[in-house]
Amino acid sequence: MHYIVFYFELTEVVKVGCFNTNTDDEPIESLECRDDYLVFHHLERELHVEKCAQAAAARGWTTFSLLDGGACHSDADACQNQDNFGETIDCGATGTSSKHTVYEIIQTELVCEHQTLHLECDCGFIHILSANYGRKDGVTCGGPIKTTNCSATTSYNIVYDVCDGEISCDVVAENGVFGDPCVGTFKYLEVKYHCNQISGELATSTVIVCQNEGVLELNCFDKSIHIVSANYGRTEDDSTCSYHHTHVIDTNCYAANSLSIVQTYCEGVSTCGVLSATNVFGTDPCPSTHKYLEVEYVCV
Numbered sequence: 001m002h003y004i005v006f007y008f009e010l011t012e013v014v015k016v017g018c019f020n021t022n023t024d025d026e027p028i029e030s031l032e033c034r035d036d037y038l039v040f041h042h043l044e045r046e047l048h049v050e051k052c053a054q055a056a057a058a059r060g061w062t063t064f065s066l067l068d069g070g071a072c073h074s075d076a077d078a079c080q081n082q083d084n085f086g087e088t089i090d091c092g093a094t095g096t097s098s099k100h101t102v103y104e105i106i107q108t109e110l111v112c113e114h115q116t117l118h119l120e121c122d123c124g125f126i127h128i129l130s131a132n133y134g135r136k137d138g139v140t141c142g143g144p145i146k147t148t149n150c151s152a153t154t155s156y157n158i159v160y161d162v163c164d165g166e167i168s169c170d171v172v173a174e175n176g177v178f179g180d181p182c183v184g185t186f187k188y189l190e191v192k193y194h195c196n197q198i199s200g201e202l203a204t205s206t207v208i209v210c211q212n213e214g215v216l217e218l219n220c221f222d223k224s225i226h227i228v229s230a231n232y233g234r235t236e237d238d239s240t241c242s243y244h245h246t247h248v249i250d251t252n253c254y255a256a257n258s259l260s261i262v263q264t265y266c267e268g269v270s271t272c273g274v275l276s277a278t279n280v281f282g283t284d285p286c287p288s289t290h291k292y293l294e295v296e297y298v299c300v
Helices: 048-058 155-163 258-266
Strands: 002-007 012-020 063-067 071-073 099-105 107-112 116-120 125-135 168-172 188-196 204-210 215-219 225-234 271-275 292-299
Touching: 012 188, 048 063, 048 071, 048 099, 099 188, 107 116, 116 188, 125 155, 155 168, 155 188, 204 215, 215 292, 225 258, 258 271, 258 292
Parallel strands: 002 204
Antiparallel strands: 002 012, 012 099, 063 071, 063 099, 107 188, 116 168, 125 188, 204 292, 215 271, 225 292
Protein backbone atom coordinates (compact mmCIF):
# COMPACT_ATOMS: atom_id res chain seq x y z
CA MET A 1 0.00 0.00 0.00
CA HIS A 2 1.06 3.56 -0.74
CA TYR A 3 1.16 6.19 2.01
CA ILE A 4 1.50 9.95 1.81
CA VAL A 5 2.06 12.03 4.88
CA PHE A 6 0.84 15.64 4.76
CA TYR A 7 1.97 18.18 7.36
CA PHE A 8 -0.60 20.88 8.05
CA GLU A 9 -0.71 23.61 10.68
CA LEU A 10 -3.21 21.81 12.90
CA THR A 11 -3.47 18.15 11.95
CA GLU A 12 -1.14 15.44 10.71
CA VAL A 13 -2.80 12.78 8.59
CA VAL A 14 -1.71 9.75 6.59
CA LYS A 15 -3.08 8.89 3.17
CA VAL A 16 -3.69 5.15 3.44
CA GLY A 17 -5.14 4.30 0.06
CA CYS A 18 -7.31 4.79 -2.99
CA PHE A 19 -10.51 2.73 -3.14
CA ASN A 20 -13.52 2.27 -5.39
CA THR A 21 -16.87 3.53 -4.16
CA ASN A 22 -20.52 3.15 -5.12
CA THR A 23 -22.87 6.12 -5.32
CA ASP A 24 -25.85 3.89 -4.46
CA ASP A 25 -24.14 2.41 -1.40
CA GLU A 26 -21.34 4.70 -0.25
CA PRO A 27 -18.96 2.85 2.11
CA ILE A 28 -18.49 5.96 4.31
CA GLU A 29 -21.21 8.48 5.16
CA SER A 30 -21.03 12.07 3.97
CA LEU A 31 -20.32 14.90 6.42
CA GLU A 32 -21.12 17.62 3.90
CA CYS A 33 -23.14 20.51 5.39
CA ARG A 34 -23.03 18.83 8.81
CA ASP A 35 -20.07 20.79 10.16
CA ASP A 36 -18.93 24.42 10.28
CA TYR A 37 -15.83 23.46 8.30
CA LEU A 38 -17.98 22.04 5.49
CA VAL A 39 -20.67 24.65 4.82
CA PHE A 40 -19.52 25.63 1.31
CA HIS A 41 -19.75 23.38 -1.73
CA HIS A 42 -16.74 21.09 -1.71
CA LEU A 43 -15.57 22.18 -5.17
CA GLU A 44 -15.37 25.78 -3.95
CA ARG A 45 -13.60 24.85 -0.72
CA GLU A 46 -9.89 25.05 0.11
CA LEU A 47 -7.95 22.88 2.57
CA HIS A 48 -10.07 19.82 1.83
CA VAL A 49 -7.91 17.39 3.79
CA GLU A 50 -7.45 19.58 6.83
CA LYS A 51 -11.12 20.58 7.11
CA CYS A 52 -12.39 17.03 6.74
CA ALA A 53 -9.84 15.88 9.33
CA GLN A 54 -11.11 18.49 11.77
CA ALA A 55 -14.72 17.49 11.17
CA ALA A 56 -13.94 13.82 11.74
CA ALA A 57 -11.80 14.48 14.81
CA ALA A 58 -14.55 16.58 16.38
CA ARG A 59 -16.71 13.45 16.35
CA GLY A 60 -13.98 11.22 17.73
CA TRP A 61 -13.32 9.48 14.41
CA THR A 62 -9.84 8.97 12.95
CA THR A 63 -10.64 7.64 9.46
CA PHE A 64 -12.11 9.84 6.74
CA SER A 65 -12.18 10.05 2.96
CA LEU A 66 -12.49 12.58 0.16
CA LEU A 67 -14.68 11.91 -2.86
CA ASP A 68 -15.45 13.77 -6.10
CA GLY A 69 -12.76 16.42 -5.73
CA GLY A 70 -13.04 16.99 -1.99
CA ALA A 71 -16.44 15.97 -0.57
CA CYS A 72 -15.84 14.93 3.05
CA HIS A 73 -16.93 11.52 4.31
CA SER A 74 -16.45 9.94 7.74
CA ASP A 75 -18.31 7.82 10.26
CA ALA A 76 -17.66 5.48 13.17
CA ASP A 77 -17.25 2.48 10.82
CA ALA A 78 -15.11 4.18 8.17
CA CYS A 79 -12.03 2.07 8.87
CA GLN A 80 -13.93 -1.21 8.47
CA ASN A 81 -15.76 -0.12 5.32
CA GLN A 82 -13.15 1.91 3.45
CA ASP A 83 -12.25 -0.89 1.03
CA ASN A 84 -15.68 -2.49 0.53
CA PHE A 85 -15.43 -2.14 -3.26
CA GLY A 86 -11.74 -2.88 -3.66
CA GLU A 87 -8.49 -0.97 -3.89
CA THR A 88 -7.67 1.03 -7.01
CA ILE A 89 -5.30 3.79 -8.20
CA ASP A 90 -5.30 7.40 -9.42
CA CYS A 91 -7.54 8.94 -6.77
CA GLY A 92 -5.40 12.05 -6.35
CA ALA A 93 -5.55 13.91 -3.06
CA THR A 94 -9.30 14.58 -3.13
CA GLY A 95 -10.87 11.59 -4.86
CA THR A 96 -12.92 11.30 -8.07
CA SER A 97 -16.59 10.66 -8.79
CA SER A 98 -16.09 6.89 -8.45
CA LYS A 99 -13.02 6.63 -6.19
CA HIS A 100 -12.39 7.90 -2.69
CA THR A 101 -9.06 8.77 -1.10
CA VAL A 102 -8.89 7.48 2.46
CA TYR A 103 -6.92 9.18 5.24
CA GLU A 104 -6.28 8.49 8.90
CA ILE A 105 -5.48 11.03 11.57
CA ILE A 106 -2.10 10.49 13.20
CA GLN A 107 -2.48 9.94 16.92
CA THR A 108 -0.02 10.93 19.65
CA GLU A 109 0.32 9.28 23.05
CA LEU A 110 2.63 10.48 25.83
CA VAL A 111 3.43 9.13 29.29
CA CYS A 112 5.87 10.33 31.93
CA GLU A 113 8.89 8.32 33.06
CA HIS A 114 7.97 5.19 35.07
CA GLN A 115 4.49 5.07 33.54
CA THR A 116 3.19 2.59 30.95
CA LEU A 117 2.23 3.76 27.47
CA HIS A 118 -0.75 1.87 26.04
CA LEU A 119 -1.65 1.89 22.34
CA GLU A 120 -4.75 0.26 20.90
CA CYS A 121 -6.52 0.21 17.56
CA ASP A 122 -10.28 -0.28 17.39
CA CYS A 123 -9.84 -1.16 13.72
CA GLY A 124 -6.79 -2.63 12.05
CA PHE A 125 -3.24 -2.68 13.32
CA ILE A 126 -0.82 -0.23 14.92
CA HIS A 127 1.73 1.45 12.66
CA ILE A 128 4.46 3.34 14.51
CA LEU A 129 5.53 6.59 12.85
CA SER A 130 7.89 8.01 15.49
CA ALA A 131 8.90 7.52 19.11
CA ASN A 132 11.10 9.37 21.58
CA TYR A 133 12.08 8.56 25.14
CA GLY A 134 13.74 11.66 26.51
CA ARG A 135 12.74 15.31 26.66
CA LYS A 136 12.12 18.05 24.09
CA ASP A 137 10.66 20.80 26.29
CA GLY A 138 10.85 22.26 29.78
CA VAL A 139 7.20 21.78 30.73
CA THR A 140 5.95 18.25 30.02
CA CYS A 141 5.90 15.90 33.04
CA GLY A 142 7.77 18.34 35.32
CA GLY A 143 11.35 18.10 36.58
CA PRO A 144 14.15 17.82 37.46
CA ILE A 145 15.34 19.08 34.07
CA LYS A 146 18.98 19.49 33.09
CA THR A 147 18.46 19.42 29.32
CA THR A 148 15.65 19.68 26.81
CA ASN A 149 17.64 18.12 23.99
CA CYS A 150 17.37 14.50 25.02
CA SER A 151 16.51 11.49 22.89
CA ALA A 152 17.22 7.79 23.39
CA THR A 153 18.53 6.42 20.10
CA THR A 154 16.76 3.13 20.86
CA SER A 155 13.33 4.77 21.11
CA TYR A 156 11.88 4.01 17.70
CA ASN A 157 13.25 0.48 17.33
CA ILE A 158 12.01 -0.62 20.75
CA VAL A 159 8.51 0.78 20.34
CA TYR A 160 8.33 -0.51 16.76
CA ASP A 161 9.35 -4.04 17.77
CA VAL A 162 6.77 -4.18 20.56
CA CYS A 163 3.85 -2.42 18.88
CA ASP A 164 3.97 -2.27 15.08
CA GLY A 165 1.47 -4.67 13.50
CA GLU A 166 -0.28 -5.36 16.80
CA ILE A 167 -3.85 -4.55 17.83
CA SER A 168 -2.68 -3.27 21.21
CA CYS A 169 0.59 -2.99 23.11
CA ASP A 170 2.19 -1.65 26.28
CA VAL A 171 5.62 -0.06 26.71
CA VAL A 172 7.06 1.05 30.06
CA ALA A 173 8.77 4.46 29.93
CA GLU A 174 11.88 3.87 31.97
CA ASN A 175 15.66 3.69 31.71
CA GLY A 176 15.63 -0.07 32.08
CA VAL A 177 13.87 -0.32 28.71
CA PHE A 178 15.49 2.49 26.69
CA GLY A 179 18.69 3.30 28.58
CA ASP A 180 19.25 6.72 30.14
CA PRO A 181 19.83 9.35 27.42
CA CYS A 182 20.11 12.27 29.88
CA VAL A 183 21.12 11.43 33.45
CA GLY A 184 19.47 13.66 36.02
CA THR A 185 16.59 14.75 33.76
CA PHE A 186 13.04 13.48 34.23
CA LYS A 187 11.95 12.04 30.91
CA TYR A 188 8.82 11.03 29.02
CA LEU A 189 7.91 8.72 26.15
CA GLU A 190 6.06 10.22 23.18
CA VAL A 191 4.81 8.08 20.30
CA LYS A 192 3.03 8.95 17.05
CA TYR A 193 1.12 6.20 15.28
CA HIS A 194 -1.90 5.42 13.17
CA CYS A 195 -4.19 2.45 12.74
CA ASN A 196 -4.69 0.55 9.50
CA GLN A 197 -6.29 -2.73 8.46
CA ILE A 198 -3.15 -3.93 6.68
CA SER A 199 -0.36 -5.17 8.94
CA GLY A 200 3.33 -4.99 8.16
CA GLU A 201 5.89 -2.40 7.11
CA LEU A 202 5.00 0.41 4.74
CA ALA A 203 5.98 -0.52 1.20
CA THR A 204 6.64 3.03 0.06
CA SER A 205 6.21 6.43 1.67
CA THR A 206 5.76 9.85 0.13
CA VAL A 207 6.49 13.11 1.91
CA ILE A 208 5.41 16.54 0.68
CA VAL A 209 6.72 19.91 1.89
CA CYS A 210 5.40 23.16 0.43
CA GLN A 211 7.72 25.70 -1.21
CA ASN A 212 9.59 27.86 1.31
CA GLU A 213 7.97 26.08 4.26
CA GLY A 214 10.96 24.20 5.58
CA VAL A 215 13.03 21.08 5.14
CA LEU A 216 11.69 17.79 3.82
CA GLU A 217 13.01 15.19 6.25
CA LEU A 218 13.34 11.45 5.68
CA ASN A 219 14.26 8.95 8.38
CA CYS A 220 14.78 5.20 7.98
CA PHE A 221 16.40 4.80 11.42
CA ASP A 222 18.47 1.58 11.26
CA LYS A 223 17.81 1.11 7.52
CA SER A 224 18.94 2.99 4.41
CA ILE A 225 16.91 5.40 2.30
CA HIS A 226 16.28 4.53 -1.34
CA ILE A 227 14.72 7.34 -3.38
CA VAL A 228 12.04 6.07 -5.75
CA SER A 229 11.02 9.42 -7.24
CA ALA A 230 11.27 13.13 -6.53
CA ASN A 231 9.83 16.31 -7.98
CA TYR A 232 10.11 19.96 -7.11
CA GLY A 233 7.23 21.64 -8.90
CA ARG A 234 3.53 20.83 -9.17
CA THR A 235 1.73 17.94 -10.87
CA GLU A 236 -1.94 17.19 -11.52
CA ASP A 237 -3.09 18.07 -7.99
CA ASP A 238 -4.05 21.76 -7.75
CA SER A 239 -5.11 21.60 -4.07
CA THR A 240 -1.86 20.49 -2.41
CA CYS A 241 0.00 23.43 -0.86
CA SER A 242 -2.39 25.93 -2.41
CA TYR A 243 -3.71 27.26 0.91
CA HIS A 244 -2.49 30.84 1.51
CA HIS A 245 -1.51 30.96 -2.18
CA THR A 246 -3.57 31.84 -5.26
CA HIS A 247 -0.76 31.25 -7.76
CA VAL A 248 -1.58 27.78 -9.09
CA ILE A 249 -1.26 28.17 -12.85
CA ASP A 250 0.84 25.24 -14.03
CA THR A 251 0.00 21.73 -12.81
CA ASN A 252 2.47 20.09 -15.18
CA CYS A 253 5.60 21.46 -13.54
CA TYR A 254 8.78 19.45 -13.02
CA ALA A 255 12.29 20.49 -12.03
CA ALA A 256 14.41 18.23 -14.23
CA ASN A 257 17.14 17.77 -11.64
CA SER A 258 14.79 16.93 -8.74
CA LEU A 259 15.68 13.26 -8.51
CA SER A 260 19.44 13.69 -8.78
CA ILE A 261 19.53 16.45 -6.16
CA VAL A 262 17.42 14.53 -3.65
CA GLN A 263 19.52 11.42 -4.27
CA THR A 264 22.67 13.43 -3.54
CA TYR A 265 21.34 14.35 -0.11
CA CYS A 266 19.47 11.16 0.77
CA GLU A 267 20.35 8.01 -1.17
CA GLY A 268 21.93 5.30 0.98
CA VAL A 269 21.88 7.19 4.29
CA SER A 270 19.54 6.60 7.23
CA THR A 271 18.34 10.17 7.65
CA CYS A 272 18.45 13.31 5.52
CA GLY A 273 16.88 16.69 4.87
CA VAL A 274 16.28 18.70 1.68
CA LEU A 275 15.10 22.32 1.71
CA SER A 276 11.94 22.86 -0.32
CA ALA A 277 13.12 25.98 -2.12
CA THR A 278 13.84 27.00 -5.70
CA ASN A 279 17.49 27.91 -5.03
CA VAL A 280 18.18 24.26 -4.13
CA PHE A 281 16.97 23.04 -7.52
CA GLY A 282 18.36 25.88 -9.66
CA THR A 283 16.12 27.16 -12.43
CA ASP A 284 12.49 27.76 -11.45
CA PRO A 285 10.45 25.17 -13.40
CA CYS A 286 7.24 27.27 -13.26
CA PRO A 287 7.87 30.83 -12.01
CA SER A 288 4.23 31.87 -11.60
CA THR A 289 3.13 28.75 -9.70
CA HIS A 290 3.49 27.95 -6.01
CA LYS A 291 5.39 24.68 -5.84
CA TYR A 292 6.13 21.81 -3.47
CA LEU A 293 8.77 19.12 -3.07
CA GLU A 294 7.38 15.60 -3.27
CA VAL A 295 9.62 12.58 -2.58
CA GLU A 296 8.73 8.90 -2.69
CA TYR A 297 11.12 6.55 -0.89
CA VAL A 298 11.53 3.16 0.73
CA CYS A 299 13.64 1.96 3.63
CA VAL A 300 15.90 -0.97 2.69
